[in-house]
Amino acid sequence: MSLLDMTYGGPSLLAPEWLPRLPQRWVEMLLQYYHAPEWLVSLAGFAVAAGTVVLVFLGAFALLSLIERKTLARIQNRIGPNRAGWFGLLQPVADGIKMLTKEDIVPTKAEWFLHLLAPILIVVPSMLALGVIPYGREWVPVRLELGLLFFFAVGTLTEMAVFMAGWASGSKFPMLGAMRAISQMVSYELPLIISSLGVIMVTGSLSLPAIVEHQGTYHQGFFPAWNIFTPWGLSATLVFFIASIAEANRCPFDLPEGESEIVAGHMTEYSGFKYALFFMGEYLGLFAISGLFITLFLGGWQAPLPGLTFIPSWLWFFAKLIAVIFCHLWIRGTFPRVRIDQLMRFAWLCLIPMALLTIPAAGIWVLIGGGLKGWLVTIPLLLIPWIILTTIFNRRLAPQTRTYTFAD
């Protein structure tokens, strides 16, 4: 039995479809060769699959910290880090060395155990969440029937860890920062979850690979049937994307780490490797939620045109991930921060109603069966409340005319 004798999906010219599965296959074959018991083979394969995902995303985290700085720099008309290595590629290494060699200070008034546990509790759930996302045609680290539910359940653990970090630090600034952070994250969980209900209704399943496969058809032979290209899907996409920016604590919603009375919010009393773990947790959370976004709305690993399936599906996934992360960076480089009360107001009075509206919109879509009739009926259902909400309930955010006179 040849090690290379496993082709999945269609033919692939660029890179093999089965490449990410290779380490797992090798380990399984090795153990089968030595007649290991069945449970050990599957456990070992499982561990290697999980390890592959973790390693890939840790590498991606290191790369992203550099790409973010260089992209922000280009937006600001300057060159980012380019001194440490060719094009600055060794900059993450330099940052890592710096973080590791810093002194680890724990304040005397802090609860040292919770203080230690908080960064770990931020990283681990993000990695757990990364385990249920389908990266390729047959490449899901864990295939769960309730994948989406598991994702959201694990995501809320992160919020508890943020609060734990603030509480355990033992001083008032992190405490306040953590309270703001948790109120932000809790209120943005709701639009996140509610906007994915439309997808669940249309697909009929909570399993993430099933959601991706449901978006695999092509209208008229060339237009992809991704969820973003439907009216309820577009609205849900916008709501989900904005909520995901808030969940990941990125600008313009980065109050927990940006402004809280100047210091870094819940991360104030952390230094050295624990601080690096906070960053890692934040970025891994960003990957996870972007991965979910791609899975739910952008068709996961599906190629946009039927003729492009020779590019392996996991490459498509990562290309879409790069595009979504780029949008995050672009938004970060452009907008100022919102204030905490405006943030809460926006969530409760604007995003949650819009998210709730996607449910009847998706239902009507399924009832009518899609197509032109579906578009004509659901668009007014979504657009008119949006206009009413933003212009009446959110006067602060709505544009308004101002008159400036000139005197001679």
Added chain:
Amino acid sequence: MISDLANSSSSAAPALDDDQLLHVSLGPQHPSTHGVFRMNVALDGETVVSLKPVFGYLHRNHEKIAENATYLSSMPYTDRLDYICPLSNNWAYANAVEKLAGIEVPERAQYMRVILAELTRLINHTAFAGFILGDMGAWGSALMYAFRERELILDLFEDLTGARMMANFMRFGGCRNDLPAGWANKVSELVNGYGAFLDEMEDLLIGNEILLARTRDIGALPKDVLINGGITGPMLRAAGVNYDIRKVEPYGIYQRFDFRIPLGGTGDCYDRIMIRFLEMRESLKILRQALDQLPEGPFVHPKAKIRNFKPPVGEAYARVEGPKGELGFHLLSDGSANPYRYRVRPPSFINLTLLEDMCLGLDLADVVVILGSIDIVLGEVDR
């Protein structure tokens, strides 16, 4: 007291015990780049109950040094007062000394002074646009764009005066040296291209809903409070008071130029930002007219003295419309080579006196925005 006037009308919190309030010291090191400035804020939850500014971290004895130095020696020190707009400070001081000693300034020097002052207004307001977005957390994009354009003007200053910031260019009776060949053409090119940059910045700022939400209806005060407080400059004009020294008491040759004064409606932070953008466009108009009308001639009064300058006994107060407000110099001379008393009227300092009244009842995040919209420079506040 002005704060009593404001307190009675604002929705200040009832008197809480001191230990129920959270005392925050927005310390001398700021994330926003105004300089070393400290605010002791007492918060009740999120709302500001009291705010006491503490400054003096940059006090450099400018006025006392001037008493022991000659009149010309103080000129480089005026550069360092409001270091974002040094040429305006130079002009204000030169005006004061010329008023004291009765020196006349030739035509070409007057036009040169107007051109430099309006270029200074451009660089100050451009830097302000960058800083205010940085204060609000926009991670420096607008700041970089603003500074990229500002560099073009600073290069012009370097060509003319020899230094980008600390120009030391005005002399009593004119300017220090004449314009180099081709300088006026370079300024023309810059003025023609500046409008496109302002359009781009306005695209970034004007309709931005987040900016609107952060700056609207914040920090507005009634007109009489502002006038009583001695506020001048764009802050006053944003509230709708038509007071610009270039029109009220024209100095130099401002009465020859055709320009208008933009006035705002409410005086909140958004109005202040917009007023500064409109003022920049008016400055471009003045620059165009001045460049067209620039005459030939001497750049300094032929009998102007550099050394052994002893003005007659007397006093003089001269003020200019600096980019931040009314900048005035009050000189008292006893006939010797050193002034007897040298006093600067710093617009940033006087505009700061109403900070507490503007911030009462608002959130802490608003305090930073209001401070940014007053547009202070600590070099001027502390002298």
Added chain:
Amino acid sequence: MSIFKKWRGHSARRPGSGQNARTTMAAPTRWSMPGLGLFKGLAVTARNMIQSYYRKERMTTVQYPEERAPISPNFRNFPFLCYDGDDPVAGLRCTACSICEKECPPQCIYIVLDRDENGKSLKRPKLFDIDISVCMNCGICAEVCPFDSIYMDGQYEMSTTDRFGGLLLGLGRLAKSADYHMKLRPLEASEVVARRKADEEKKLAAQAAKDAKAKAAKEATAKAAAETQAAAAGKGETA
């Protein structure tokens, strides 16, 4: 409800656009979608990012120290002393008059006059120290010098690890030749050279005129002395 798009009636990309003055804003005439302002901001940053790759005026970073940004010839940093010819001691224009020392605002110049053994001034400085950690680059010393000897240099890479002596420039480091001045600021230097040459020629001409006058006076007195001597000799003969 309309956003402030109504203010501008022109596009943002024409050169010189946006110059026209704003007028009082009319009543709102057009409703526009809330959220549009955010997209315009995103468009501006995207344009900046893409153009930073191929337009010079967007990407203004200079990779120091491999490249250096060009500085204007008029740029002034710290002072230097000018000497004519090749000898930095004999050709030094400075006469130690101490005017620059008196006029310097932060008092960073320290001059000691060179005197000979009788106490007579040799019209050159024995010590000329400028403390560049105090100097504030104002250029007043160059403005007031009556002997064209101190000018502002354009060197800015002067950092040193020697904390106390490294920033105190003495005559050895301050004296630079007139050729250096010519290379640094050709216009100013050529004007100074021309003026000094004209002054020199005027002085020589005045000296030549004085010499001629002295010689003529001496010849006149010699002739008068010879005449009186001849008259006295003639009188002696007749007696």
